[in-house]
Amino acid sequence: MSAPTLASARVGVITFPGTLDDRDAARAIRLAGGEPVSIFHADGDLQGVDAVVLPGGFSYGDYLRAGAISRFAPAMDALVDAAKGGMPVLGICNGFQILTEAHLLPGSMVKNDHLHFICREQVLAVENADTAWTNRYVAGQQITIPLKNQDGQFVADERTLDELEGEGRVAFRYVGWNPNGSRRDIAGISNAAGNVVGLMPHPEHAVEAGFGPEAADGSRTGVDGLGFFTSVLASLVHA
Amino acid sequence: MGRVVVEVMPKPEILDPQGKAVVGALPRLGFTQFTGARQGKRFELEVDGEVTPEVLQAAREAAETLLSNPIIEDVVRVADASEESAGVSA
Numbered sequence: 001m002s003a004p005t006l007a008s009a010r011v012g013v014i015t016f017p018g019t020l021d022d023r024d025a026a027r028a029i030r031l032a033g034g035e036p037v038s039i040f041h042a043d044g045d046l047q048g049v050d051a052v053v054l055p056g057g058f059s060y061g062d063y064l065r066a067g068a069i070s071r072f073a074p075a076m077d078a079l080v081d082a083a084k085g086g087m088p089v090l091g092i093c094n095g096f097q098i099l100t101e102a103h104l105l106p107g108s109m110v111k112n113d114h115l116h117f118i119c120r121e122q123v124l125a126v127e128n129a130d131t132a133w134t135n136r137y138v139a140g141q142q143i144t145i146p147l148k149n150q151d152g153q154f155v156a157d158e159r160t161l162d163e164l165e166g167e168g169r170v171a172f173r174y175v176g177w178n179p180n181g182s183r184r185d186i187a188g189i190s191n192a193a194g195n196v197v198g199l200m201p202h203p204e205h206a207v208e209a210g211f212g213p214e215a216a217d218g219s220r221t222g223v224d225g226l227g228f229f230t231s232v233l234a235s236l237v238h239a
Numbered sequence: 240m241g242r243v244v245v246e247v248m249p250k251p252e253i254l255d256p257q258g259k260a261v262v263g264a265l266p267r268l269g270f271t272q273f274t275g276a277r278q279g280k281r282f283e284l285e286v287d288g289e290v291t292p293e294v295l296q297a298a299r300e301a302a303e304t305l306l307s308n309p310i311i312e313d314v315v316r317v318a319d320a321s322e323e324s325a326g327v328s329a
Contacts, residue, residue: 065308072305101308108310110249111256155253155311181254 009034009236011229012049014079016041016070020057021092021204028204029053032229044074050236051088051132052079054095056148056202066109066151067097076102088132088232089196093149096188096198105189105198106164107156112149113181121213121222122147122201123175124187128168131194132235136227142175143224144213147201154182154189154200164189172199203228241290242320243298247307248279282306283320290319 011029013036015022026036037049041059046052059070070076076098083089083104091099099105112118123144126137137143156164161183164170172188180200188199203225206212213222249255258277265273284301286294295317302314 064306068305068308100310106310108308110253110311113254113256115256115260153256157252181256 009051009233010037010047010049011035011232012037012039012046012052014039014041014052014054014073014075016057016059016073016098018058018061019055019094021055021202022057024202024204025053025055025092028207028225028229031207032226032233034229034233039075041070041073041075044078046075046078046082051232052082052090053204054079054089054091054098055204056093056095059094059098062094062151065097065101067094067099067101070094070098071101080104083191083196086193086195088235090133090228090232091196091198092202092204093152093200096200097151099196099198104196105191106160107154107183107189109151109200110153110155111151112153112179117148117150118152118179119146119148120179121145122179122187124172124199124201125175126171127173128171128190128194130168131171131190131197131231133190133197133228133231134171135235136231143227144215144222145201145203145206145225146213147179149180149200152180152182152200154180154186156183161186167192171197172201241286241288241294243284243286243290243295244316244318244320244323245282245284245298245302245306245314246279246316247282247302247312248315249277250311250313253311279312279315280306290321295319 011034013025029036097109126141129137129139171190174185174187178185190197206225209221215222255277262276299317
């Protein structure tokens with residue numbers, strides 16, 4: 001297979017029962033210049049995609065634990081193998097929870113420390129700009145993207161947290177206010193290879209002027225989330 | 240029909256926000272004796288026939304793989320429910 005060009009890069013979006021943000025993720029991929037591919041959770045085949053987004057949205061109602069049941073979907077078996085082989089995978093919100101339940105990322109998410117569902121425009125610091133999903137940002141850059149969750153408190157034991165910090169695997173940190181009590185203000189992390197990234201806030205909701213967060217150059221013009229999707233396309237082209 | 244009880248609790252070192260909310264509400268209702276509360280989950284797994292050692296072993300495996308997340312929770316009990324109810328009704 002020849003290296004994909006921007007326009008030919010195919011990025012899968014997996015839909016589970018209860019997924020809300022699959023269409024937004026597909027739109028973000030298209031706006032970044034890639035070709036979104038819909039994948040159903042019950043399919044065991046990833047249709048030959050070059051990368052995968054696990055979107056947000058309460059799979060199986062989060063009734064057992066967020067992401068706990070999705071982890072065992074046939075599409076996840078294929079995804080775990082592909083991710084271990086180096087394929088870029090981004091988990092957003094519930095997608096991040098699914099990645100931890102599948103042990104592709106360490107730690108777990110529990111209920112927000114204040115017990116409330118929260119929805120706000122959140123400032124993040126990009127801590128690691130060397131992953132497959134962050135290479136179009138620069139380290140230290142601050143971006144604003146929406147956050148909306150109830151089980152968004154990232155927890156892990158101290159040894160795991162030290163390991164994440166020591167290996168530069170904290171990808172994003174909350175700036176200004178920690179909205180859910182996450183350990184060490186961590187909003188997103190990556191695996192050791194940098195191809196698997198998970199975060200609680202939603203970059204796919206900040207990709208198009210008119211629909212994004214407030215920004216300096218006009219109301220709702222924030223498109224800071226687009227960099228995730230242009231990053232993965234760039235990493236696929238240069239792979 | 241047999242029944243297996245599985246109980247899962249948040250790990251002691253994990254802040255349990257639901258337990259924290261409960262312990263905050265207790266004194267407002269006049270229950271001032273309680274200084275802490277933690278909230279866990281109880282599962283009841285039903286099987287055709289009786290609860291054999293094999294069934295209990297399968298329940299333990301289910302408890303470790305699906306019913307709990309070992310990062311944040313401990314499985315504190317896996318037991319035959321009939322033994323439990325016999326004790327309660329006695």
